[in-house]
Amino acid sequence: MKAKITxxxxxxxxxxxxxxxxxxxxxxxxxxxxxxxxxxxELVNEYEAETGxxxxxxxxxxxxxxxxxFTEFNARGSAYDMIVGDSQWxxxxxxxxxxxxxxxFFKKHxxxxxxxxxxxxxxxxxxxxxxxxxxxxxxxDAVGWSYRKDWFEDPAEMAAFKEKxxxxxxxxxxxxxxxxxxxxxxxxxxxxxxxxxxTDNSYDAMVMGVENAIFSYGAELGNFETYEVDGYVNSEAxxxxxxxxxxxxxxxxxxxxxxxFVENNQAITEGLAAMSMNYFAFFPALLNEATNPHAANTGxxxxxxxxxxxxxxxxxxxxxxxxxxxxxQEEAMKFLEWFIKPEVQKRWAELGGYTAHADTLSSEEFRxxxxxxxxxxxxxxxVKDFWAVPEFAELLTAANQRLYPFIVGDEGTAQETLDALxxxxxxxxxxxxxxx
Amino acid sequence: xxxxxxxxxxxxxxxxxxIIFNIFPLLYSLGYSFTDFRxxxxxxxxxxxxxxxxxxxxxxxIWRNFTITAKYVIVSVTGQVIVGFGMAMLLNRDIPLxxxxxxxxxxxxxxxxxxxxxxxxxxxxxxxxIINYGLGLGKFEWLADPDVALYAVALTDIWMWSxxxxxxSLAGLSAVPKHLYEAAEIDRAGSFYTFFRIxxxxxxxxxxxxxxFRTMEAFKTFDLAYILSSQPTAELIAxxxxxxxxxxxxxxxxxxFAYIVLVMVVAITNxxxxxxxxxxxx
Numbered sequence: 001m002k003a004k005i006t007x008x009x010x011x012x013x014x015x016x017x018x019x020x021x022x023x024x025x026x027x028x029x030x031x032x033x034x035x036x037x038x039x040x041x042e043l044v045n046e047y048e049a050e051t052g053x054x055x056x057x058x059x060x061x062x063x064x065x066x067x068x069x070f071t072e073f074n075a076r077g078s079a080y081d082m083i084v085g086d087s088q089w090x091x092x093x094x095x096x097x098x099x100x101x102x103x104x105f106f107k108k109h110x111x112x113x114x115x116x117x118x119x120x121x122x123x124x125x126x127x128x129x130x131x132x133x134x135x136x137x138x139x140x141d142a143v144g145w146s147y148r149k150d151w152f153e154d155p156a157e158m159a160a161f162k163e164k165x166x167x168x169x170x171x172x173x174x175x176x177x178x179x180x181x182x183x184x185x186x187x188x189x190x191x192x193x194x195x196x197x198x199t200d201n202s203y204d205a206m207v208m209g210v211e212n213a214i215f216s217y218g219a220e221l222g223n224f225e226t227y228e229v230d231g232y233v234n235s236e237a238x239x240x241x242x243x244x245x246x247x248x249x250x251x252x253x254x255x256x257x258x259x260x261f262v263e264n265n266q267a268i269t270e271g272l273a274a275m276s277m278n279y280f281a282f283f284p285a286l287l288n289e290a291t292n293p294h295a296a297n298t299g300x301x302x303x304x305x306x307x308x309x310x311x312x313x314x315x316x317x318x319x320x321x322x323x324x325x326x327x328x329q330e331e332a333m334k335f336l337e338w339f340i341k342p343e344v345q346k347r348w349a350e351l352g353g354y355t356a357h358a359d360t361l362s363s364e365e366f367r368x369x370x371x372x373x374x375x376x377x378x379x380x381x382x383v384k385d386f387w388a389v390p391e392f393a394e395l396l397t398a399a400n401q402r403l404y405p406f407i408v409g410d411e412g413t414a415q416e417t418l419d420a421l422x423x424x425x426x427x428x429x430x431x432x433x434x435x436x
Numbered sequence: 437x438x439x440x441x442x443x444x445x446x447x448x449x450x451x452x453x454x455i456i457f458n459i460f461p462l463l464y465s466l467g468y469s470f471t472d473f474r475x476x477x478x479x480x481x482x483x484x485x486x487x488x489x490x491x492x493x494x495x496x497x498i499w500r501n502f503t504i505t506a507k508y509v510i511v512s513v514t515g516q517v518i519v520g521f522g523m524a525m526l527l528n529r530d531i532p533l534x535x536x537x538x539x540x541x542x543x544x545x546x547x548x549x550x551x552x553x554x555x556x557x558x559x560x561x562x563x564x565x566i567i568n569y570g571l572g573l574g575k576f577e578w579l580a581d582p583d584v585a586l587y588a589v590a591l592t593d594i595w596m597w598s599x600x601x602x603x604x605s606l607a608g609l610s611a612v613p614k615h616l617y618e619a620a621e622i623d624r625a626g627s628f629y630t631f632f633r634i635x636x637x638x639x640x641x642x643x644x645x646x647x648x649f650r651t652m653e654a655f656k657t658f659d660l661a662y663i664l665s666s667q668p669t670a671e672l673i674a675x676x677x678x679x680x681x682x683x684x685x686x687x688x689x690x691x692x693f694a695y696i697v698l699v700m701v702v703a704i705t706n707x708x709x710x711x712x713x714x715x716x717x718x
Contacts, residue, residue, distance in 0.1 A: 067682045074475040074685075092685075096477040188575070191563075201666045203683075254562035257580030258666040390477065393684040401497060405668055409582035 026054050027328055027335055029320070030069060030080040033059040036139050036281050039352040040084075046347070047338055053331060062260075063202065066393075073098040073323070081326040082335070084138050084318045088204070090126040092390040093321065099134040100322040100329060102336075106133040109340055116140065119356035122385045123319030128224055135319025136336055137356030139281065142313045142379040143212050143303060144372065146268050146286050147171060147275040150297035151185065160184075171301040175216060175244055178275070178304050182251040185274035194251030196267030196276035199408055200260040201400040207386065208314040209277060210245050210403055212303050215312035215384045217241035222387070222425065227434040229425045234418035241306070242414040246407045257408045268298055279316040280376045284352055287370065300372035302379045315383040317354065356380075391432050398424035469692035476685035488692035498693070500668075501676045502700075508590055508661075508672060509654040515594035516650055520601025521643060527602070528609040538606070545599045553663030556592040560664075585667035593660060597653070601646045608642035609635070637715075644712040648705060655701050673697055 029044070031037040037059045044055035058080070060068050066086065072079055073096065085093060093099045102124075106112065111133070112120050119137035126134055151157060152169055161169035165180050172178040182194030198209030214221070219238035222229035232238070249256070253272045256263070261282045267273035269285075269292040289295040305311035320339070322332045338344060345357035349366050354376065360366055367374045387395050402421040405411040429435045469488055473481035492498050527538055544552070559565050560578040568576050578588040612635060620630045658674035677697065681690035 070476050070685060071682075092476055096479075199666075201668075254575040255577060255580060257577065391684075394686070397679060397684060401668055404666065405582065408580060409667065409669070411582065 026056070027081045027331055028079065029055060029057045029082045029084060030072075031057055031059055031084040031318075032062045032065040034062070034281065035284055036353055037084075039348070040138075042351050043344070043348055043353065044335075047335065051334075051338075053335070055335065066203070073325075076325045078323070078325045078327050080323050081328045081332045082320055082322055084320045085135070086204075086318055087122045087315060088386050088388045088392045088396075090123075090134055090319075090388045091392060094126045094132075094134045095390050098324055100324055102133045102136065102322070103131065105333065105336065106136075109337075111136065111340065114340065114358060115356045116358045116361055116380055118315065118380055118383045119317070119319070122315050122383070122388070123317060123356070126388060128388075135321040136340060137317075138320040138339075138353075139317045140354040140356040140361070140376075140380050141279050141281045141316030141318075142376070142383045143208060143277060143316065144280050144283070144313065144375050144379055145171075145275055145277055145301050145303065146265075146283060146372075147299050147301065148268065148271075148273075148294065148297055149299040150294070151274050152299070171299065172275075172304045174304050175213065175241075175306050179244060179247055181274060182248055186251040188254075191272070193253040193267075193273045194275070195248050196252055196256065196259060196264045196273040197245070197248050198260060198264065198277060199249065199252075199256055199404075200258045200263075201404040202258075204386065204396055205260040206403060206407070207396060207399045208316070210242060210399075210407075211314035211384070211386065212277065212312075213241035213245045213306075214238050215314065216303060216306035216310055217244075218306055218308045218310040220384075224387070227429045229422045229429070232422075233425065234415070234422040237306075237308075238418055239414045242403070242406070242418060246414070249407050265292075268292065268294060280372060280379070281316065281354060283372045284370075298371075300375050302375040302382075312382045312384050313379045315385040317356070389432075389434075391428055394428050395425055398428065465691040466695065468688050469695050471688040473688040474685050475687040481688065484688070488689045489696070492689065492693055492696060498673075498676065501671055501673045504586060504669065504671060505655060505673045508586055508593075508657065508670075509651055511587060512590040512593045512597075512654045512657075513647060513650045515590065516598045516601045517643065517647060519594060519598040520603075520646070521605045521639075523598065523602040524605035524609055527606055541602060542599045544596045547596070549596075549659040550663060552592060552596050553660045556595075557664055560588060579665045580667070582667050582669040585665040585670040589657075589661045589664050589670055592664065593654065593657065596660075597650060601643070601650065604642050604646040605639060608639035612638045640715045641712060644708065644715060648708045648712070651704060651708065652701055655697075655704070 029040065031040065037057050041057040044057060048054045066089070069080075069083055069085060069089075070092075073093065085099075090099075094101075106124065111124070115124075115137045119140050120133075121128070123137040124133045124135045126132065152171070158169045161181075161184055164184065167177075169181070169184075172181055178195075184194070185192060186194035198205040200206055211221070214233075214237075217237040217240055219235050219241060220232045222232045252259070253267060259267075261278055264276045264278045265282055265285055267276045271294060283300060285291045286298045287295050292298060303311065303313040320336065322329055322336070326332060339348075340357075342357065342359060345355045345360045349355040349357075349360050349369070355361055355366070361377055361380065367377050386392065389395070399421060402417050402424065406414065406417040426435065468481065470483055470485060471481035472484050472487075523541060527534060527541075531537070557579070559567050562568060562575040562577050562580075565578075567578070568574065577584075579585050616634050616638075617630065620634060625633070656674055657672055658678060661670055661672050662675055662678075664670070673693075674697075677690060677693050680686050680693060684690075
C-alpha cells in the first residue's frame with residue numbers, strides 16, 4: 001500500500017513538473033484585435049514549428065486594449081509575456097516598471113541601425129534621445145489615404161474638375177488639393193461625399209487625424225524636450241491646419257461624428273466617399289474583393305504636403321515589449337531574437353505585417369508587393385507622434401475635449417480651441433512638474 | 437442546530453460578503469481619494485489632503501459634466517414618469533389582450549443596455565435610420581448635433597425605462613379602492629377632479645419610489661450614452677469618471693470624483709425619501 005501511495009505521489013509530482021515545464025514554454029503575446037494580429041499568429045506558428053515553443057497571440061478589441069493591458073500591469077499579472085503596445089504607452093509602461101528594459105538587447109543586435117529610424121525613435125526609446133529602449137519595433141504603421149480611382153479617372157469628372165479648379169484631377173499632392181477634391185466630389189444629392197476622416201474622440205482617432213494636418217502644415221504639438229506648448233500647438237500653422245481639418249469634416253458623409261477605421265473603410269466599400277483617411281494596416285481589406293466591391297478601383301496615396309511643402313503623417317503601429325511580471329522572460333527574449341532575424345522580418349512582411357526592418361522595408365520586393373506599400377514606405381520616413389509621457393492619456397482627453405466641439409460641434413474658433421488646448425496641456429505638465 | 441446558529445449561518449456570509457466587496461473597497465477608495473495614487477505606476481501613494489476634491493470642484497469641465505448629467509436626469513426621469521404613468525392609466529381599464537399588451541410594453545426594459553444603444557444608433561442613423569425616414573427629417577444628425585445628442589440619449593432611456601414606471605404605477609393604480617371612484621361618481625365628481633383628488637394622491641407614494649430608482653439609475657448612466665454619442669455635450673459624469681479612472685489611471689483623483697458623485701446621489705435620494713414620507717403622511 002505504502003509503495004502504491006509513493007508511486008502515486010511520484011507520478012503526480014512528475015505530472016506537475018511536466019505541466020510546469022510545458023507551461024513555461026507557452027508564450028502569450030497580447031495585442032489588439034485586427035488583421036496584423038492574425039498575421040502575427042501565423043508567423044509565430046512557424047516559431048512553434050521550429051522550436052516547439054507555442055506562442056499565442058491573444059487579442060481584445062481596440063476600444064478595450066489600453067484598459068485591459070494596464071489593468072493587467074497594475075495587478076502585476078503574468079497573463080501576458082509580451083505585449084505589442086501603442087507607442088504613446090512607452091512613458092507610462094516604462095516608468096511604471098511594467099516593461100523589461102531591452103537596452104542591452106537593442107545594442108547587442110544593433111537594432112538602432114537595423115530598424116527604420118522613426119520606429120526606433122517612437123516605438124522603442126523612452127525618454128527621447130536617452131538611449132534606453134523598451135520595445136522592439138514590430139508593426140510599423142501610419143495614416144495614409146485610399147481613394148476611388150474610377151471617380152478620379154472618369155473623363156467627365158476630370159474635365160469638370162479642370163474647368164472648376166484649373167488643374168488636373170489626380171491624387172492630391174497638397175492639402176489644398178485635398179480640400180478642392182473633397183469639395184468637388186461632395187454631392188449629398190447623389191449620395192456621394194468628398195472625404196472620410198477620423199472624428200471618433202473616445203481614444204486617439206480624431207487626434208491622429210488632426211495631427212496629419214498639423215504636422216504637414218509645419219506645426220508641432222510642443223517642444224518634446226522642454227514640454228513648452230504655447231506657441232507650438234496654437235501656432236499660426238497649427239490654427240490653419242485645424243481650420244482645414246474642420247473644413248474637411250464638412251465634406252464627410254452624414255453621421256460622420258464618431259468615425260474611426262471601420263467607418264472610414266466603409267466609406268470606400270460602400271461607395272460613399274471619394275477619399276478616405278485610414279491607417280495603412282487597414283488597407284488590405286480594401287484590396288479584397290470579398291470585402292470591397294470597389295477593390296479594383298481603389299487606389300492609395302500618402303498624406304499630402306502642407307502649404308510650406310512639409311509632408312508628415314501621424315504615426316500608428318507598435319513595438320513588442322516583454323512584460324516585467326512574465327514568468328517566461330528568458331523564453332520571451334529568445335522569441336525576440338528569432339523575431340528580429342531578417343528572414344523572419346521578410347516572412348512577417350509577406351504575411352501582411354508591416355515590418356519595421358529597414359532593409360526589408362526598403363526592398364523593391366516589399367515596395368511593389370501591394371498598391372499601398374510604396375506609399376507606406378514613403379510615409380514611414382515622415383512620421384511624427386503624440387506625446388509618449390506617462391500622463392499621455394490626460395493630454396489626449398484634453399485634446400478630445402477641445403478639438404471635438406470645434407470640428408464636429410462648430411463651437412468657437414480654431415485659435416480659441418488651440419489656445420485653450422495649450423493652456424490645458426501646460427497645466428497638465430505643470431501638475432507633473434515638467435514645467436514651472 | 438439552535439436558532440441562533442441557523443441565524444448566524446444565514447447572516448454571517450452576507451455580512452462577510454458586504455464587508456469584503458462593498459465596505460472595504462469603499463473605505464479603501466476613500467483613503468485613495470486623499471492621495472495622488474496612480475494605479476498604472478509603481479510609485480507609492482502620497483497624501484495630498486483635499487487637493488483632489490478642490491481640483492475637481494473647481495474644474496469647469498467637471499462642472500459641465502454635472503450640468504449635462506442634471507439635464508439628462510431631469511429630461512429622462514420626467515419623460516419616463518409622464519409616458520410610464522400615461523401607459524399605466526391606459527392599461528388600468530378593461531381592454532382586450534391587456535396581458536399581452538402589458539408584456540409587450542415591458543420588453544424594452546428587459547433588453548441589455550448595450551443592445552438598446554446599438555439598435556438606437558442604427559435607428560438614429562442619418563442615412564438609413566428609420567426615425568428620420570418616418571419623421572421626414574432628411575439627414576438630420578441626432579447624435580452628432582451638439583444641441584440634440586443628449587436629448588437623443590434621454591429619448592432612448594425614456595423608451596427603455598418608461599415600462600418600469602408603468603409597472604409600478606399600474607400596481608399602485610390597481611390598489612386604489614374601487615369604492616372611492618364609485619363614491620366620486622355618485623357625487624358627480626368630474627374626471628379631472630377624480631384624478632387629482634383620488635388617483636394621484638393614492639398612487640403618488642409608489643410613483644415616488646419609481647422616481648427615486650430611476651433618478652439614481654439615470655445619474656449613473658454610462659453604457660447607453662457611451663455607445664450612442666461621442667458628443668462632449670452628452671458626456672455624463674459616469675463616462676468622465678470611467679475615463680479618469682481607467683483611461684487616464686488617475687486613481688486618487690477618480691476616487692475623489694466617485695465620492696463626490698456618491699454624496700450627490702445620497703443627497704438627492706434623501707430629499708426624495710423625505711418628500712415620499714411627507715406624501716405618505718397626507
